[in-house]
Amino acid sequence: MAEYRVESDTLGDVKIPADALWGAQTERSRHNFSTGEKMPLAMIRALLQIKKAAAVANGHVKAISVAKAELIVAAVDKLLTLSDEDLRKDFPLVVYQTGSGTQTNMNVNEVVAHMAGKLNPALEILPNDDVNHGQSSNDIFPTAMNITAAVAVTQLMTAAQHLLDELKLKQKKYWRVVKIGRTHLQDATPLTFGQEVSGWASMIEHDLGYLAQLKPTLGELAMGGTAVGTGLNAAPNFAASIAESMSTCYGIDFTADSNKFYGLAAHSGLNVVHGAIKTLAADCMKIANDVRLLASGPRAGYGELNIPANEPGSSIMPGKVNPTQAEAITMAAVRVMGNDVVIDLAASQGNFEMNVYKPVIISAFLESTDLLTGTLMGFTDRMIAGLTVNEERMSELVDRSLMTVTALSPHIGYHDSAMIAQNAEKTGTTLREAAIQSGKVTAEQFDEWMVPLDMTNIDD
Numbered sequence: 001m002a003e004y005r006v007e008s009d010t011l012g013d014v015k016i017p018a019d020a021l022w023g024a025q026t027e028r029s030r031h032n033f034s035t036g037e038k039m040p041l042a043m044i045r046a047l048l049q050i051k052k053a054a055a056v057a058n059g060h061v062k063a064i065s066v067a068k069a070e071l072i073v074a075a076v077d078k079l080l081t082l083s084d085e086d087l088r089k090d091f092p093l094v095v096y097q098t099g100s101g102t103q104t105n106m107n108v109n110e111v112v113a114h115m116a117g118k119l120n121p122a123l124e125i126l127p128n129d130d131v132n133h134g135q136s137s138n139d140i141f142p143t144a145m146n147i148t149a150a151v152a153v154t155q156l157m158t159a160a161q162h163l164l165d166e167l168k169l170k171q172k173k174y175w176r177v178v179k180i181g182r183t184h185l186q187d188a189t190p191l192t193f194g195q196e197v198s199g200w201a202s203m204i205e206h207d208l209g210y211l212a213q214l215k216p217t218l219g220e221l222a223m224g225g226t227a228v229g230t231g232l233n234a235a236p237n238f239a240a241s242i243a244e245s246m247s248t249c250y251g252i253d254f255t256a257d258s259n260k261f262y263g264l265a266a267h268s269g270l271n272v273v274h275g276a277i278k279t280l281a282a283d284c285m286k287i288a289n290d291v292r293l294l295a296s297g298p299r300a301g302y303g304e305l306n307i308p309a310n311e312p313g314s315s316i317m318p319g320k321v322n323p324t325q326a327e328a329i330t331m332a333a334v335r336v337m338g339n340d341v342v343i344d345l346a347a348s349q350g351n352f353e354m355n356v357y358k359p360v361i362i363s364a365f366l367e368s369t370d371l372l373t374g375t376l377m378g379f380t381d382r383m384i385a386g387l388t389v390n391e392e393r394m395s396e397l398v399d400r401s402l403m404t405v406t407a408l409s410p411h412i413g414y415h416d417s418a419m420i421a422q423n424a425e426k427t428g429t430t431l432r433e434a435a436i437q438s439g440k441v442t443a444e445q446f447d448e449w450m451v452p453l454d455m456t457n458i459d460d
Helices: 023-032 042-060 064-080 084-088 102-119 127-131 137-175 193-219 238-250 258-265 267-295 324-347 358-386 389-401 403-412 413-429 431-438 442-448
Strands: 004-009 012-017 180-182 187-191
Touching: 004 023, 012 023, 012 180, 023 102, 023 324, 042 064, 042 084, 042 102, 042 137, 042 238, 064 102, 064 127, 102 127, 102 137, 137 193, 137 238, 137 267, 137 358, 180 193, 180 389, 187 193, 187 324, 187 403, 193 267, 267 324, 267 358, 324 358, 403 413, 403 442, 413 431, 431 442
Parallel strands: none
Antiparallel strands: 004 012, 180 187
């Protein structure tokens, strides 16, 4: 068999690997752009679904023949059954290509057309005239961007809900376990570990609320705008039909009732939703950092929490346990924050009728959701689920703290309370001893007023 076959496009002949399903434009892009990661397969699968829906819509209004529409649908269905590994073989293009994603759109058009030719050689399917009928890369690529982003956000919200559920269990379990509070990294008044965890849980609850509120903006599809937003060459009700098909396919509400000039030139929806993802990442970083600091030790740190030993922590120090799940999710959070800058800058580049940073926007967006979804699940299952408290250590630190003196302030005043705390620190005595020695408080009064659990205002 020949190693290559020759196909032609508007620029001339192109040699293509003989067994490749792609065509001339894909091959040109393969050679012209070879740097960076491949186009996410989630985008490829979304584009295939759109091609399928477009064929049905075009066939319904006789924009293409019913026979062609059915063959395109069959070709797409065949491709959608492939594993990621097998699918990647025919979708080799990278993210850093044309800023409209045109070459990936043509990659999909060519592969569908060639697959159709394999299924029925007697009926010619053309990449541009048939598979891409009524479409432009300028409206189909952003449509696929919003679809893949909406799906990814749904998966991320599931992972965040999983963490929230586990935090709620810890909150309930340790609701009455008293520990010392800390502000400015200094001792503060007591609270319970359950109360502390409730703050973490509330962060995730709020983040889920932000995502739920903002996610619907991803449902606005640019489909039907074609080249510049006017809808030139698109059949009547074409976009609405595709939006309905995508809603059924993904179980997410999509609409074509949107401003197409906005849909091509701006990616504000992706930008604002990623901002909420960045907020979730920031909150995850705070929670993970709190956990690993409170678990520091076991002998020379805070030592208030016990974390699961998932793997040996050191190649030289036997028996060491490190907070690796916290490290993973905080590294992911840093990446998400960097991606937010990328998306923010890229979304600002909507020159005239089209933004030409589309591939890098969706690549950064999906990297953020994939990283955060995966590390959230690992952090929840391999750290939070196995987290326990060292009640003895917590009690010890509460007893040694000087800031519980705050409970004396309503009885003897701020100034005298401060003097007791300072004297205790200076002489190395306990707060109880310093209070009684001051003559401002009797032993009975100290024991009555200085009950750590009462200081937490715990609600049973």
